[in-house]
Amino acid sequence: MTSTTYRCSSCFEQTLTRVYDVSHLSIRCPNCGEFARFVHEGVLEQYEALEESPPEEFDWERLDRMEKFVVAEKLVRQGNTLDDFEVEVHDGE
Numbered sequence: 001m002t003s004t005t006y007r008c009s010s011c012f013e014q015t016l017t018r019v020y021d022v023s024h025l026s027i028r029c030p031n032c033g034e035f036a037r038f039v040h041e042g043v044l045e046q047y048e049a050l051e052e053s054p055p056e057e058f059d060w061e062r063l064d065r066m067e068k069f070v071v072a073e074k075l076v077r078q079g080n081t082l083d084d085f086e087v088e089v090h091d092g093e
């Protein structure tokens with residue numbers, strides 16, 4: 001059985017390995033102590049790729065970190081493309 005690595009979205013240092021494959025785990029991080037989302041490594045790679053070179057037509061920087069993870073997760077695991085997302089504007093609420 002293959003295992004999957006998940007990384008803490010709070011400190012980005014702690015990793016956990018599980019035999020099951022889900023988009024993320026929510027668990028208290030033994031490293032930073034946060035009750036954090038541990039993100040599937042494939043999703044994290046997508047997230048980092050977008051951080052490095054945000055697509056011009058997509059307002060990536062407008063998203064907060066959790067929204068970015070959700071977008072990355074949908075791209076990787078649900079076969080979405082960036083065209084599927086409407087970027088919500090949070091200003092002035």
Ligand SMILES: [Zn+2]
Pocket residue numbers: 008009010011012013014029030031032033034036
């Ligand atoms: Zn952590």
